[in-house]
Amino acid sequence: MSTAKHQWKLQMAPWALLTVSMAWGLAFVVMKDAIERQSVNNFLFTRFVLAIVVMVLIRPRVIKLFTKDLVLRALAAGVFLGFGYIFQTLGLARTGAAITGFVTGLYIVLTPLFASIILRQRVSRFTWICVVIATVGLGLLSIHGWSVGLGELLTFISAIFYALHIIALSKWSSGRDAYAMTVIQLSMCALLSGLASIPGGYSPPPDFGVWSVVIFTAVFATAIAFIVQTWSQAHMSATKVAVILTMEVVFAAIFAIIFGGESLTFQSSIGGVMVVTAMYLIVMKEEK
DSSP states (O other): OOHHHHHHHHHHHHHHHHHHHHHHHHHHHHHHHHHHHSOHHHHHHHHHHHHHHHHHHHOGGGGGGOOHHHHHHHHHHHHHHHHHHHHHHHHHTTSOHHHHHHHHTTHHHHHHHHHHHHSOOOOOHHHHHHHHHHHHHHHHHHOSSOOOSHHHHHHHHHHHHHHHHHHHHHHHSTTSOHHHHHHHHHHHHHHHHHHHHTTTOOOOOSSHHHHHHHHHHHIIIIIIHHHHHHHHTTSSOHHHHHHHHTHHHHHHHHHHHHHHOOOOOHHHHHHHHHHHHHHHHHHHHHHO
16 A cells, blocks of 8 residues: 555544544434334344345445455454443433433543553553543533443443444454445344344334434444444554544534534533544544
């Protein structure tokens, strides 16, 4: 790869990842009503299966890229991602959405810890400062009253799995086809959410409104988003990825104000500014 092309990818990766945060932030807002009308595991199963079907229809030859090396690593990453979704969902059913958002966001602290332990990556003081700024900002954005119970514990477990997913992609995505890895990861997510649906049985989305949310989240917040994340992580450190992905909470707040009629408090405003500042510092550092 030419130096110029490699440099371009390094510069584009953070901004591409920011679009993933935007898609997830919007998905968080539009899903709220949908998962009240369909069980969460049924929703996730339909979403993941549809995303896989769309990806294979768009690029049927991707199946030829399923080497043993790629499949094993993508399946492992998919386990982390799938359990992250399931535990987050279990936590959300037992605690408030705001607290769930904050506790899930703690993967920003866990990721550099795991990166230093598992990947033997040295995390700079500058990066730790950005992590602290983003974590405090997440708290201000999300916390309005606090209680610790089973819901928070389950959500914290999901944060561990999300951090491990970021670590896994940082270690395994480089040199492997991002599209093929995404299909395999989503297949594992579909399998896990399908197994989680068995006790209550499966039922398809009940109406057009839920189907439209499923289609949006499957195509934009799942298929495209994870292709971009997998590609980006081949060109960025795990910790920097975690910081940029915290922008999901900021975008969720912005879209909730625009589409959900929610009001913006001074505390939330400060929190949003802190998360954006941490993301900006990380991206600017990445481009130097």
